[in-house]
Amino acid sequence: MPSGARPRRAPAAPAYSRQELMVIEAARHLRDGDIVFVGTGLPMLATTLAQRTHAPNVAMVIESGVIAPRVRPTPISVSDPKVMYRAVKLGTLREVLGCLLQRGLIDVGFLGGAQIDRFANINSTLIPRPDGIRRLPGSGGANDMASHCRRLLVITHHEKRRFPERCDYITSPGFLDGPGGRERAGLRADFSVTVVTDLAVMDNDPQTYELRIEGLMPGVTPDDVLAQTGFRPGQAPTVRDVAPPSQEDLRVLREELDPARIYLKAEETASVRR
Amino acid sequence: MVSPPRSRTAEKVMSAAEAVARFVGQGAVLGMGGQNIGRCPMALTHEIIRQRIANLTVVGCNLSISMDQLVGAGLVRRCECGTGNLERFGTTFCWRRGIEAGTLEIEDYSHLAMVSRFLAGEMGIPFMPTRSLLGSDLLEQRTGAAPSAETAEEPRSPKVFVTENPWNPSERVVLVRALQPDVSIVHVQRADPIGNVIIEGFATHEPEMLRASHHVIVSCEELIPTDEIRAHPARTTVPFMHIDAVVVQPYGAYPTSVYGHYDYDADRITAYQDAARAGSPAIDEYLQRHVHDPSTFDDYLRRAADPQRLQTLRAAMREMM
Numbered sequence A: 001m002p003s004g005a006r007p008r009r010a011p012a013a014p015a016y017s018r019q020e021l022m023v024i025e026a027a028r029h030l031r032d033g034d035i036v037f038v039g040t041g042l043p044m045l046a047t048t049l050a051q052r053t054h055a056p057n058v059a060m061v062i063e064s065g066v067i068a069p070r071v072r073p074t075p076i077s078v079s080d081p082k083v084m085y086r087a088v089k090l091g092t093l094r095e096v097l098g099c100l101l102q103r104g105l106i107d108v109g110f111l112g113g114a115q116i117d118r119f120a121n122i123n124s125t126l127i128p129r130p131d132g133i134r135r136l137p138g139s140g141g142a143n144d145m146a147s148h149c150r151r152l153l154v155i156t157h158h159e160k161r162r163f164p165e166r167c168d169y170i171t172s173p174g175f176l177d178g179p180g181g182r183e184r185a186g187l188r189a190d191f192s193v194t195v196v197t198d199l200a201v202m203d204n205d206p207q208t209y210e211l212r213i214e215g216l217m218p219g220v221t222p223d224d225v226l227a228q229t230g231f232r233p234g235q236a237p238t239v240r241d242v243a244p245p246s247q248e249d250l251r252v253l254r255e256e257l258d259p260a261r262i263y264l265k266a267e268e269t270a271s272v273r274r
Numbered sequence B: 001m002v003s004p005p006r007s008r009t010a011e012k013v014m015s016a017a018e019a020v021a022r023f024v025g026q027g028a029v030l031g032m033g034g035q036n037i038g039r040c041p042m043a044l045t046h047e048i049i050r051q052r053i054a055n056l057t058v059v060g061c062n063l064s065i066s067m068d069q070l071v072g073a074g075l076v077r078r079c080e081c082g083t084g085n086l087e088r089f090g091t092t093f094c095w096r097r098g099i100e101a102g103t104l105e106i107e108d109y110s111h112l113a114m115v116s117r118f119l120a121g122e123m124g125i126p127f128m129p130t131r132s133l134l135g136s137d138l139l140e141q142r143t144g145a146a147p148s149a150e151t152a153e154e155p156r157s158p159k160v161f162v163t164e165n166p167w168n169p170s171e172r173v174v175l176v177r178a179l180q181p182d183v184s185i186v187h188v189q190r191a192d193p194i195g196n197v198i199i200e201g202f203a204t205h206e207p208e209m210l211r212a213s214h215h216v217i218v219s220c221e222e223l224i225p226t227d228e229i230r231a232h233p234a235r236t237t238v239p240f241m242h243i244d245a246v247v248v249q250p251y252g253a254y255p256t257s258v259y260g261h262y263d264y265d266a267d268r269i270t271a272y273q274d275a276a277r278a279g280s281p282a283i284d285e286y287l288q289r290h291v292h293d294p295s296t297f298d299d300y301l302r303r304a305a306d307p308q309r310l311q312t313l314r315a316a317m318r319e320m321m
Helices: A017-029 A041-052 A093-102 A142-146 A181-186 A222-229 A248-255 B017-023 B042-050 B067-072 B093-101 B110-122 B149-151 B206-212 B226-231 B266-278 B282-292 B297-304 B306-320
Strands: A035-039 A059-062 A108-111 A126-129 A132-135 A151-155 A191-194 A200-204 A211-216 A234-241 B030-033 B057-060 B077-081 B105-108 B127-130 B162-167 B168-177 B184-192 B216-225 B244-246
Touching: A017 A041, A017 A151, A017 A191, A017 A248, A035 A041, A035 A093, A041 A059, A041 A108, A041 A151, A041 A248, A041 B162, A059 A093, A093 A142, A093 B110, A108 A142, A132 B093, A142 B110, A191 A211, A211 A222, B017 B216, B017 B244, B030 B067, B030 B206, B042 B067, B042 B184, B042 B216, B042 B282, B042 B297, B057 B067, B067 B077, B067 B093, B067 B266, B067 B282, B093 B266, B105 B282, B110 B127, B110 B168, B110 B206, B184 B206, B282 B297
Parallel strands: A035 A059, A035 A108, A108 A151, A151 A191, A211 A234, B030 B057, B030 B184, B057 B077, B077 B105, B184 B216, B216 B244
Antiparallel strands: A126 A132, A191 A200, A200 A211, B127 B168, B162 B168
């Protein structure tokens, strides 16, 4: 883990957005040597940030068949040539989703925003509406990641509608209906979930498997989180304060990884100053 | 089948118009190559639209701009896939609108589940086990139609079976059904006249899907002699026995990218997405202007992308290699 802490009396603590801290905090959850299955967007930013800071030996695997590339900023698709740069192999979907992921060789699966419920089940397929359905893109490799990786990392904005009590449709299995749910379904039980949002970090309670508040973003209170969550999450025995970004994290993120602000939204960067 | 058995060692070079007319029939199950903004078979897709071959079932893993244009042209009845989207460029809007309106059937899988179906298909076995889908709603048929339409659905054979490992009954697996498309379309870097195919860079689900298909139409950036294939046999991705037609079409994936040749054209993709998002009549006008009006794909390229633009996309790719 890198220290996100800066000297207390640093004269010019960096200004940063909540979205930037979300990416930086997610990167901190990657350990050096992890093999990470990742798509594009904020998860890709977090993974490349980890590679360029505290975890240079993180190896990325990308669904289109790309194995261990040195991604060039800033790819916008899993089939963008930028994700293929200096890979050790450009293979097939079967090789990465079958021979690495289902085979059990992936440590961390990284998913972006979606509907996520109390037991960390994820919906990326459809939302029922009174007049029919709202169709979302579908599983892609998400179901495969949630089924086969050991640790699932999710980055999403914290909004009540994104955190329902129960997903309308389970695309990707979290803990299903709670303790024993994964075992009953036939899924690997060796599994944990961490959700990084712009308000908090949530992980699964080791007994109840419900998502609980494990950390709070700077200036955010538990009540703020409860107000934006559709279920009532518990709290870890000690709820930590998420450390603000270091100058170096911000520099790498802004100048190297997303200089054109493709994923880091410009309108959100003017916010928190500490 | 829509055509006689492929003559395996004959030369298979033909125009897109001839290949599509010969091998893509009304109501075909169409395997779609490419992924997102990479190596989508646009020239062959345009030809299917020009010939108005309807009632298609489009299958693949990620289905993106090529599938969406077929849906926008009103030619698709059903999709079986893992996702419809163009990532940063947004969703596949015609696809989404069709599903939400109930005019497009959808059967959802994960990407590994779709690859497993092609894997069973290419090996000539009826199904493949996977440990994906367990516990999820993807096990059920219900994935597209509005809840109110459920009663109207015809009874179907089950989408998947959940069963136990016969050697270890405590272990559960999902059996997914083999998928052998009637015809698949794919755009690759290189092929020889008899259909030996070289895919460079990422290959997505294509090797499994092509080998599983009853017919395959390949378009390629470059036609190479068979001697060159024989000089470097390890480079061959799929041998000629699986291939029916070779269409020589430089820039055949434009505006999506071809690894080693050219980058995607963000402006052109965005222009399509704007029309697709707006729906009719914008999408009809787009397809009329860019697909129906040009007589060939080269004619489309002349209208849609000037040579300097194409050179820029080549330079962008070279810079990334």
